[in-house]
Amino acid sequence: MNPIDVEQYLADRKIIIDRALDGILPLPDTYPSSIHQAMRYSVLGDGKRFRPIVALAVFEAMRGTDRMIMQAACALELIHAYSLIHDDLPCMDDDDLRRGKPTLHKAFNEAVAVLAGDALSALAFELLAATGRPDIIREVARAIGPQGMVGGQVVDIQSEGRPFVSEELEYIHSHKTGALITVAARVGAMLAEAGSEELTALTCYGEKMGLAFQIIDDVLNIAGKKETMGKNAGTDQEKRKATYPALFGVAQSQREAQRLIAEAEQALDPFGSSASILRALADFVIERAR
Numbered sequence: 233m234n235p236i237d238v239e240q241y242l243a244d245r246k247i248i249i250d251r252a253l254d255g256i257l258p259l260p261d262t263y264p265s266s267i268h269q270a271m272r273y274s275v276l277g278d279g280k281r282f283r284p285i286v287a288l289a290v291f292e293a294m295r296g297t298d299r300m301i302m303q304a305a306c307a308l309e310l311i312h313a314y315s316l317i318h319d320d321l322p323c324m325d326d327d328d329l330r331r332g333k334p335t336l337h338k339a340f341n342e343a344v345a346v347l348a349g350d351a352l353s354a355l356a357f358e359l360l361a362a363t364g365r366p367d368i369i370r371e372v373a374r375a376i377g378p379q380g381m382v383g384g385q386v387v388d389i390q391s392e393g394r395p396f397v398s399e400e401l402e403y404i405h406s407h408k409t410g411a412l413i414t415v416a417a418r419v420g421a422m423l424a425e426a427g428s429e430e431l432t433a434l435t436c437y438g439e440k441m442g443l444a445f446q447i448i449d450d451v452l453n454i455a456g457k458k459e460t461m462g463k464n465a466g467t468d469q470e471k472r473k474a475t476y477p478a479l480f481g482v483a484q485s486q487r488e489a490q491r492l493i494a495e496a497e498q499a500l501d502p503f504g505s506s507a508s509i510l511r512a513l514a515d516f517v518i519e520r521a522r
């Protein structure tokens with residue numbers, strides 16, 4: 233079998249997802265236009281679309297046929313964009329650069345940024361409702377709520393500038409970032425009607441890969457280039473954030489991410505060659521420079 237060109241795969245998928253997102257987001261001149269312009273500013277353009285790509289790739293590996301998959305995948309990207317907007321606000325990480333351009337509150341203002349996040353969340357759940365699957369709506373709501381993404385962000389903010397232990401760090405990373413990547417894998421599997429053993433294996437894949445994703449995000453914040461990443465580097469150290477490199481150093485953090493990715497790929501063993509693209513996505517997580 234030919235080796236997978238994962239960069240090409242991601243680029244091809246991004247085009248398809250962006251076309252769908254463009255159709256889903258209200259036109260920029262829809263009244264009140266400032267909020268619709270803000271939503272489009274944050275969602276469209278740069279960004280890897282990793283979460284919807286994971287959902288689509290799992291769905292295809294499980295030979296899913298439900299035509300609502302694209303709506304569900306796009307809902308995950310809207311939620312991700314919402315989390316980035318709020319994460320960048322002055323009351324959170326206070327960043328001025330995201331996806332190679334000024335953060336939303338810099339380009340518009342803080343009120344519009346808060347409201348654009350709220351609006352993207354509402355639109356995401358409208359899309360999820362269109363799947364007709366209350367189980368999927370519940371899964372996503374739980375993954376991003378106080379026991380998921382919001383919970384991780386709360387502990388992240390509270391742990392700034394004070395000593396922290398590895399258990400706390402794992403909690404932050406697996407919740408603020410891992411939960412959405414895990415639920416992306418689960419949504420793809422659930423819409424494809426995967427069996428319970430398959431769902432368990434794909435959940436493990438998502439959890440390990442999601443944790444590794446944030447560890448590499450931490451490493452890139454130290455070792456990455458602002459121009460490549462489209463966001464500022466060095467900010468975690470400035471804010472004395474709870475990160476893997478702060479606790480273990482860069483080299484050990486990379487080894488930990490590699491170990492997690494090996495475990496994520498092990499979880500795919502039962503699927504054989506039908507999960508090749510899922511393995512390639514896992515490898516991308518530790519090889520990425522952005």
Ligand code: GRG
Pocket residue numbers: 278279280281282311312314315316318319324331376377381382385408409445446449522
């Ligand atoms: C949205 C429910 C909800 C809650 C808001 C602000 C917040 C609570 C959570 C923050 C979560 C957050 C921003 C975690 C960081 C995740 C992360 C690694 C972002 C970067 O993801 P990439 O690299 O970015 O996929 P692109 O730009 O490629 O999409």
